[in-house]
Amino acid sequence: MRERQRFRAHAGQSRLLLRTEERHPVLYTEGLDPxxxxxxxxxxxxxxxxxxxxxxxxxxxxxxALAKQAEPTLPGVGETWLYLGAATGTTVSHVADLVGPRGAVLAVERSVRPFARLLALAERYPNVLPLLADARRPEEYAGDVATADGLYADVAQPDQVEIVLENARLFLGPSRPVVLALKTASLGRGPEPRAYLEAASRALAEGGLEVDSATALEPFHRRHFLVGATATARLFGGGAAGGSASATPGLGRAARRR
Ligand SMILES: C[S@@+](CC[C@H](N)C(=O)[O-])C[C@H]1O[C@@H](n2cnc3c(N)ncnc32)[C@H](O)[C@@H]1O
Structure with a gap:
């Protein structure tokens, strides 16, 4: 009974429940399969x-990020989200809980080994559509996606900004949210995490995404930020996506090409 009273629903997401007495809020999602x-x-x-x-x-x-009280735009009940870098489906499963039985998660993963576990998840979660594909080649899954209400990306690649911009341009509409788990340069090479975040934020903005928030994920994930952004009309104006990222120093593949 006491456990029952300690939970409250998240203000913007009825399928996300929080307990707040601990050092960090403790989060639960309402499981799709009771x-x-x-x-x-x-x-x-x-x-x-x-x-x-x-x-x-x-x-x-x-x-x-949610445990650190960040407030990115969350997948809403009934929405369809494109998810890049699904791996075995750990976070996908919670996103699928959030969108609920009438929503969908289009989960892109390029590696066969984690994809096998993603397929197993989809047997329990009919609202997850696993797509074995490379997020750098969105034409491979364009036939399965059409449009999405939001984009979540966690590919941990040097060209993650370009990947996000291109997928957002193809599958989102103006004002739609993008949530990016940003892995910063590591192992002492390249810019420090904050400098990397600033360069990535500039590249996202130049590409047509308005950056709304950035949350450092320490102590849970070193050298990572969760970036919340919104698609602007400029993203769809032709030519801005991807190309702008390559003009920004320190951002992996794009920068190395120069
Ligand atoms: C950090 S893991 C993702 C963890 C997962 N998002 C989670 O929270 O449960 C990054 C994943 O992105 C995948 N990945 C990397 N580059 C990719 C690409 N170009 N297209 C699709 N998946 C990619 C990797 O195979 C890996 O499984």
Whole structure:
């Protein structure tokens, strides 16, 4: 009974529940499958016929950002989100919980090994559509995506900004949200994380995304930020996406090409 009273629904997302007495808010998503168990070994609770799944901040950059009280635009109930870098589906499963049974997660992953586990997840989660494809070649999945209400990206690649801009340009409309788990340059090479974030934010803005927020994910994920952005009309104005990123120093493939 006491456990019951400690939860509250997130202000903008009814399928996200929080407990706030701890050092960081503790997050749960309402599991899509009330009869199912955990997806990746996370704690689960049964409550009023619902299954609540603990969103482990150490296992998910979006979960970490929310635990740090960031406020990116979250996938809404009934929405369709394009997800780049799905891996085995840890964060995908929570995003699928958020969009609920009438929404969809179009989950792109290019590596076969994690993709096998993503397929297994999709058997339990009918609102997840796994797409074995390279996010640098969106034409490979354009036939399955059409348009999306939002874009989440966690590819951890040097050209992550270009990948995001190109996919946003192809699949989002103006004012649609983009959430990017940004891996900064590491191992002492390239710019420091803050400088990398600033360069990436400039490249996103020049490409046509308005950057709304950036949250450092320490202590959960070193050298990562969660960046929230919004598509502007300029993204669709022709020629801005991708090319602008390549003009920004320190941003991986694009910069090295110069
Ligand atoms: C950091 S992991 C993603 C973790 C996952 N988002 C989660 O939170 O559960 C990055 C993933 O992106 C995938 N990836 C990297 N480059 C990619 C590309 N160009 N297209 C599609 N997937 C890619 C990798 O294979 C890897 O599984």
């Amino acid at each position: 009869e199912g168990g955990p997806v990746y070994g996370e704690r689960v609770l049964a409550r009023d016929g619902r299954l609540l799944r603990h969103w482990e901040p150490h296992r998910s950059k979006l979960g970490a």
